[in-house]
Amino acid sequence: xxxxxxxxxxxxLFVFAAAVIGRxxxxxxxxxxxxxxxxxxxxxxxxxISAERGKILSSDGSILVSxxxxxxxxxxxxxxKKLKKDNQTYEDLSKENAQKxxxxxxxxxxxxxQGEDLEKINRDTLRESLKETIIxxxxxxxxxxxxxxxxxxxxxxxxIEGLKIKGIGFQDDTKRFYPEGGIGANLFGFxxxxxxxxxKGYAGLEGYYDDKLKGKSGRLIQEVDSLGRPxxxxxxxxxxxxxxxxxxxTIDRTVQYTVERKLQEGVKRYGAKAGxxxxxxxxxxxxxxxSSYPTFNLLDxxxxxxxxxxxxxxxxxxxxxxxxxSITSSVGLxxxxxxxxxxxxxxxxxxxxxxxxxxxNNKYYPNSTIAEILQHSDNxxxxxxxxxxxxxxxxxxxxxxxxxEITGVDLQGEExxxxxxxxxxxxxxxxxxxxxxGLSVTALQMVSALSSxxxxxxxxxxxxxxxxESQSKTINISPTKVRQVIQPPTAEVVKQLxxxxxxxxxxxxxxxxxxxxxxxxxxxxxxxxxxxxxxTTASFVGxxxxxSPRFAMIVVLFEPSASxxxxxxxxxxxxxxxxELYPYWGIPVHQ
Amino acid sequence: MIPxxxxxxxxxxxxxxxxxxxxxxxxxxxxxxRLVLSNILATSGQFLAAANQKIEILKEENQNLxxxxxRSESLANVENYAKKAQLIKTINVxxxxxxxxxxxx
Numbered sequence: 001x002x003x004x005x006x007x008x009x010x011x012x013l014f015v016f017a018a019a020v021i022g023r024x025x026x027x028x029x030x031x032x033x034x035x036x037x038x039x040x041x042x043x044x045x046x047x048x049i050s051a052e053r054g055k056i057l058s059s060d061g062s063i064l065v066s067x068x069x070x071x072x073x074x075x076x077x078x079x080x081k082k083l084k085k086d087n088q089t090y091e092d093l094s095k096e097n098a099q100k101x102x103x104x105x106x107x108x109x110x111x112x113x114q115g116e117d118l119e120k121i122n123r124d125t126l127r128e129s130l131k132e133t134i135i136x137x138x139x140x141x142x143x144x145x146x147x148x149x150x151x152x153x154x155x156x157x158x159x160i161e162g163l164k165i166k167g168i169g170f171q172d173d174t175k176r177f178y179p180e181g182g183i184g185a186n187l188f189g190f191x192x193x194x195x196x197x198x199x200k201g202y203a204g205l206e207g208y209y210d211d212k213l214k215g216k217s218g219r220l221i222q223e224v225d226s227l228g229r230p231x232x233x234x235x236x237x238x239x240x241x242x243x244x245x246x247x248x249x250t251i252d253r254t255v256q257y258t259v260e261r262k263l264q265e266g267v268k269r270y271g272a273k274a275g276x277x278x279x280x281x282x283x284x285x286x287x288x289x290x291s292s293y294p295t296f297n298l299l300d301x302x303x304x305x306x307x308x309x310x311x312x313x314x315x316x317x318x319x320x321x322x323x324x325x326s327i328t329s330s331v332g333l334x335x336x337x338x339x340x341x342x343x344x345x346x347x348x349x350x351x352x353x354x355x356x357x358x359x360x361n362n363k364y365y366p367n368s369t370i371a372e373i374l375q376h377s378d379n380x381x382x383x384x385x386x387x388x389x390x391x392x393x394x395x396x397x398x399x400x401x402x403x404x405e406i407t408g409v410d411l412q413g414e415e416x417x418x419x420x421x422x423x424x425x426x427x428x429x430x431x432x433x434x435x436x437x438g439l440s441v442t443a444l445q446m447v448s449a450l451s452s453x454x455x456x457x458x459x460x461x462x463x464x465x466x467x468x469e470s471q472s473k474t475i476n477i478s479p480t481k482v483r484q485v486i487q488p489p490t491a492e493v494v495k496q497l498x499x500x501x502x503x504x505x506x507x508x509x510x511x512x513x514x515x516x517x518x519x520x521x522x523x524x525x526x527x528x529x530x531x532x533x534x535x536t537t538a539s540f541v542g543x544x545x546x547x548s549p550r551f552a553m554i555v556v557l558f559e560p561s562a563s564x565x566x567x568x569x570x571x572x573x574x575x576x577x578x579x580e581l582y583p584y585w586g587i588p589v590h591q
Numbered sequence: 592m593i594p595x596x597x598x599x600x601x602x603x604x605x606x607x608x609x610x611x612x613x614x615x616x617x618x619x620x621x622x623x624x625r626l627v628l629s630n631i632l633a634t635s636g637q638f639l640a641a642a643n644q645k646i647e648i649l650k651e652e653n654q655n656l657x658x659x660x661x662r663s664e665s666l667a668n669v670e671n672y673a674k675k676a677q678l679i680k681t682i683n684v685x686x687x688x689x690x691x692x693x694x695x696x
Contacts, residue, residue: 062664063657065659066654066657066658066661067654068654068655068658069654069655071649077598177658177673179658179661179662179665180665180666180667181665181667183666183667224636225633229636229639229640230636230639230640231632231635231636254666257666257667315625353592582686583681583686584685586686587686588661588685588688589685
């Protein structure tokens with residue numbers, strides 16, 4: 001009997017031991033991975049280290065674009081619902097609080113908007129729109145957490161916190177900071193969210209250098225105690241964040257500020273639809289300033305119209321008109337098709353392939369030299385020069401000056417312009433191209449080509465960033481010579497011809513004297529549906545002082561209404577800016 | 592000769608005993624020190640967390656100061672300041688060049 005009992009006890013102990021071993025096997029072997037994960041989740045903490053976006057600096061190292069703290073405003077719906085009073089619907093609760101928050105967000109939206117732009121804004125409409133967005137988010141079905149507003153400032157955060165609304169919170173974020181306000185919007189571009197919700201640069205420098213500017217965020221996995229504090233002797237693995245590179249640009253902030261202000265005034269004064277100005281150092285190709293108007297609000301880019309994001313100086317292609325005669329004269333002289341004494345018959349309109357080519361004022365100047373052709377901005381004279389050169393050579397020079405292909409400037413959104421293929425060129429195309437019609441260019445291509453004349457015939461690649469400084473390395477970007485387009489002696493002659501075109505040209509009575517600027521006006525009719533309209537693009541491109549060019553600049557006004565002529569709009573605007581730049585650079589004015 | 596040999600052996604054994612004792616004491620000492628230090632360090636996470644937080648605050652403060660400085664020296668701000676101070680823009684600026692003497696005897 002006792003033996004039997006012992007046997008039962010042994011059996012029980014065996015089964016018990018087997019059960020324990022089996023359970024241990026289940027925990028230690030079968031469920032090993034899930035327990036490791038569970039243990040790690042309790043003892044390890046993953047910290048994401050965000051990378052700071054790089055700064056954009058002017059040529060003197062001043063900050064043009066930096067970063068500042070911002071917040072994502074969100075709502076936790078279950079918490080927010082607790083605010084509902086007994087006699088109140090959720091819709092009323094949402095409306096009441098959305099109204100309060102929208103009023104504060106509106107104030108932030110209006111920061112940086114000044115003058116007429118501020119007057120144009122309908123505050124009630126904007127407030128309603130903000131309110132509707134918040135209500136829409138608060139009504140999202142099946143969501144616990146909803147974002148209400150992105151990138152709100154510290155000041156706005158404090159004001160909203162002052163409302164003491166339960167369920168409303170803030171999450172840390174950063175946004176771009178612009179010490180100069182809205183200056184240089186189309187040059188810098190902007191930062192917004194991509195499809196994955198990450199910051200991404202769009203347009204201008206932000207778009208072109210996004211990979212360099214954004215840096216690389218890091219991650220640190222460390223052992224923590226029960227209160228989430230790191231254990232110093234515990235294990236820690238991960239990668240450090242690498243901040244984005246800083247861009248040192250060729251932009252002169254004083255020139256940029258001056259140009260920006262003057263362009264805005266000029267567009268309004270001359271009733272133009274839009275305008276663009278680019279200032280360049282002809283010796284290096286470094287862009288000193290670039291402005292485009294209308295522009296967008298850098299402080300709130302998402303509320304601006306998408307068409308205002310374009311930098312018209314690099315992305316708007318247009319027929320250049322008579323400013324192209326500076327190129328035609330260079331081609332004629334460099335190819336030896338003409339010299340400075342060659343006389344154009346220029347007795348009247350030209351008939352080419354059934355088309356009649358006239359001058360803009362229907363006046364004709366027989367026996368004109370190239371100097372007189374430029375001074376009178378004579379279409380017949382320009383066509384005469386091009387005909388002497390011939391299509392093949394003319395086209396080759398035009399391409400060598402950089403037309404028909406992008407310059408490769410380090411800005412996002414550059415267009416190449418339109419130069420027809422050789423097979424599509426006829427005699428009439430050659431004649432019209434000579435005075436800048438029938439082909440399309442960008443303002444940057446035009447100022448770059450004229451810079452090559454100022455630079456003894458050497459075409460330089462335009463660029464904006466001269467140094468990229470990251471934590472690990474510094475990249476210096478040197479000026480790049482693209483090619484020698486015309487010979488230095490030709491360039492010297494063309495400089496003097498263009499100086500004469502300014503000092504003895506159509507606007508000689510209204511422009512200030514002594515600035516020794518070489519340049520050319522251009523009033524080009526705008527082609528609409530295959531025909532030229534009465535609307536014009538008025539531009540002036542020039543450089544100065546002619547003896548030792550410090551800058552080259554192009555001023556383009558699209559469809560000015562005060563006067564269609566460049567000599568009465570863009571040329572005076574060019575000289576207004578020049579008058580401010582000469583004392584700034586210490587360039588003497590010859591009395 | 593025998594007693595002398597026994598004395599030498601006795602000396603040798605006491606030397607090894609001393610070494611062994613020293614090693615044991617050292618090991619125990621080091622272990623205790625390690626235990627104490629580990630204990631101290633293991634609970635110092637809060638100091639590290641506080642230091643990290645302080646770094647973040649200082650970084651933020653530094654950024655704010657840098658932004659404030661660049662905003663103050665911005666051209667728009669300088670222009671506003673000049674207007675408030677009723678400074679007048681110069682109309683005629685003459686630049687003197689070194690190539691021409693500005694005075695001669």
